[in-house]
Amino acid sequence: MANFQITPRAAFVESNELNFRSLYLFHTPLGSNQNQSGIIDSNVTTGLGATVVNNWPICDGPSPGATVVARAQGLHIYAGNWQNTFSITFGVERYVHICIRTY
Template sequence: MSSSNIETSPAENEVQVILFLHHTYGGAGKNQVDVARAQDGDSNSFGAVAVNDWQLTGSLDPNGQVIARAQGMHFLADRNSQPSGWFNILAIAFQGDRFKENSTLIAAGLNVTEGLWAIIGGTGEFTNARGTISKEKVENNNGVGDIMKITIKATYNPSA
């Protein structure tokens, strides 16, 4: 094989972003909705499904500039109704001028409010992304929602 047939891949980029995820499950500003409940009378809601469109801002202010949206679904996959039993799959779709159009991170993992999600892919600027999103609850909004500080750490190959 001649050297002209060898392709090199460009260097990977890294990104670390801190944002605030506004998880509002009640009240007028609700940004998720339950679409299915357990049908067998299970008191812990095992099998419940919710669809979400959570806004991600640069501050605790839910009315602050939206940097991205976490759009997807989560379902209770733990028969013991543990808070960590909510499995999430979502696309974090970035808005504005910072990242090129159609840039998303695809994430999956347990628990809405704490722990880690795995970054399992991406599009646009974040093509072939991988990494983690750590979550820490920083505020509880009187039974209608929570605010989480999320730290996105990813590597990606924007020209792949």
């Protein structure tokens, strides 16, 4: 059973620590079940700027038959390191009121 904890900090809401236990994010860049796709190629000279959109499932277990409880939807950009921005939207009724954005 998936559970999570939100630990408030003495700062803005954006600084809360989110601790999800027993939830697993699956990204599949290749194959028939691909859940991310490149939309902009990197600059040939610098190698920077590759942009990929994603719709990663978040499941309540590590096995292929686990239940999808949320989706991480957004993009990642290569700027020397990969920078990720996505929203986590829960679809399971007990989590449906939670929407998390990462920046």
